[in-house]
Amino acid sequence: MPLEVLLVEDSGGDVRLTQEAFHAVNPAVRLHVANDGIEALTFLRHEGVFVDVPRPDLTLLDLNMPRMDGREVLALIKNDASLKTIPVVILTTSDADGDIAKSYQLHANCYLRTPVQLNAFESLVKSINDFWLTKATLPQIQ
Amino acid sequence: MYAHDYTDGGNDMPLEVLLVEDSPGDVRLTQEAFRAANLSVHLHVANDGVEAMAFLRREGVHANAPRPDLTLLDLNMPRMDGREVLAQIKKDDRLKTIPIAILTTSESEADVAKSYELHANCYLCKPVQLAAFESLVKSVNDFWLTKARLPQAQ
Numbered sequence: 001m002p003l004e005v006l007l008v009e010d011s012g013g014d015v016r017l018t019q020e021a022f023h024a025v026n027p028a029v030r031l032h033v034a035n036d037g038i039e040a041l042t043f044l045r046h047e048g049v050f051v052d053v054p055r056p057d058l059t060l061l062d063l064n065m066p067r068m069d070g071r072e073v074l075a076l077i078k079n080d081a082s083l084k085t086i087p088v089v090i091l092t093t094s095d096a097d098g099d100i101a102k103s104y105q106l107h108a109n110c111y112l113r114t115p116v117q118l119n120a121f122e123s124l125v126k127s128i129n130d131f132w133l134t135k136a137t138l139p140q141i142q
Numbered sequence: 143m144y145a146h147d148y149t150d151g152g153n154d155m156p157l158e159v160l161l162v163e164d165s166p167g168d169v170r171l172t173q174e175a176f177r178a179a180n181l182s183v184h185l186h187v188a189n190d191g192v193e194a195m196a197f198l199r200r201e202g203v204h205a206n207a208p209r210p211d212l213t214l215l216d217l218n219m220p221r222m223d224g225r226e227v228l229a230q231i232k233k234d235d236r237l238k239t240i241p242i243a244i245l246t247t248s249e250s251e252a253d254v255a256k257s258y259e260l261h262a263n264c265y266l267c268k269p270v271q272l273a274a275f276e277s278l279v280k281s282v283n284d285f286w287l288t289k290a291r292l293p294q295a296q
Contacts, residue, residue, distance in 0.1 A: 078261070085258035101293045104239035107232070107261045111291045124289060131285035135278060137265045139258045140251050 002030045003133050006056035008040040008073065009033065009091075010065040014114065018060070021125035026133060032056065037068025041076060044083055055141045056086055058132050061108075063092040063099060071102065078107040085139040087132065156184045157287050160210035162194040162227065163187065163245075164219040171272070172214070175279035180287060186210070191222025195230060198237055209295040210240055212286050215262075217246040217253060225256065232261040239293040243282060 005022070009015050015033050022029045032053065034040035040061070043050045059077075063070035070090065077083045087109040092099065095113050103111050112128070115121050132138070159176065163169050169187050176183045186207070188194035194215070197204045213231075217224035224244065231237045241263040246253065249267050257265050266282070269275050286292070 084261075085255055087258070087264065095291070097294050100291050101239055104241070104293045107238075109263045110241065110286070112289060113291050127285055127289045131281055132264070135266060135281045135285075137249070137254050137267050139255045139265075 001028065003028050003058070004030050004032065004054040004056045005133075006032045006034060006040065006043060006059045008035075008037065008059065008065070008070065009062045010035050011062075014062075017118070017121055018125060021122045022129065024122070025126045025129045029129070029133065030054075036065045037070065037073040040073050041068070044077065044086070057138050058128075059086055059088045060091045060128070061088050063090060063094055063103070071106065074103065074106045074108055087136075087138060089128065089132065155182065157182050157212070158184050158186065158208040158210045159287075160186045160188060160194065160197060160213040162189075162191065162213065162219070162224065163216045164189050165216075168216075168268070171275060172279060175276045176283065178276065179280045179283040183283070183287065184208075190219045191224065191227040194227050195222070198231065198240070211292050212282075213240055213242045214245045214282070215242050217244060217248055217257070225260065228257065228260045228262055241286060241290070241292060243286065 007015060007018055009018065019031055022031050032043065034043050042048055043053055046053060061070045061073060070092070074088055077086060077088055090103045090108045090111040091114055093114045100111050112124060115124060157180070161169060161172055163172065173185055176185050186197065188197050196202055197207050200207050215224045215227060224246070228242055231240060231242060244257045244262045244265045245268055247268045254265050266278060269278060
């Protein structure tokens, strides 16, 4: 029973750190990466090269990205009847109250700030795993 | 039945948690588990959906109620059930940003799917075993009240 996690993140460094942290925390996690919002929606809609990809059990979404940012991806997911039940965790360096409020308004499932310190980053990934992939009950794939 | 004296003053930065739960036993266990996990938590209790909406809208005896930082919502309750409370909160522009964790004994896939469709922030199955329940409350505290960034009260 692999856990399918989609990471939407444009920073190659943050992608690597997230991969390494999940690898350490939970080997059952299969981390898929989309480098911006357009690629994320293509993945979620199984288009093009993503025709055979799984539906994510959880999506980690950065806010500030080129082409299509996280706010627009979030709005599109949460207004799409076939995608809206996928839990979307905002994972961003932004600590702006406006970004937090707007994300919850758009029905982000939760908002996490990416810490700068490496050990804090690993601890955050462990928290995501412990809460979302261990304690929370996630929707079954329809 | 529950305290509605909101002027505690014991902590500078209390975390306001609203528990919507009709079972007094579960209310007691949740209170005790939060007390063990985090003394900054002010746990408020509404015994059904009607009372939860009155609390959130600051009606009647709830005129001075704080805005919850987090709401724990049971699904099956008399008068107004959790599904209806969830739908009302998430359609209300003033309330929709409040994180709602469904906390229920139901493991029904339909309840899980419906809750996420209605924009529940997460869905938690209440374990029967006491130790597992305490561990779940600790997880809620560690994740939502420690790691997650919550919207500021407007």
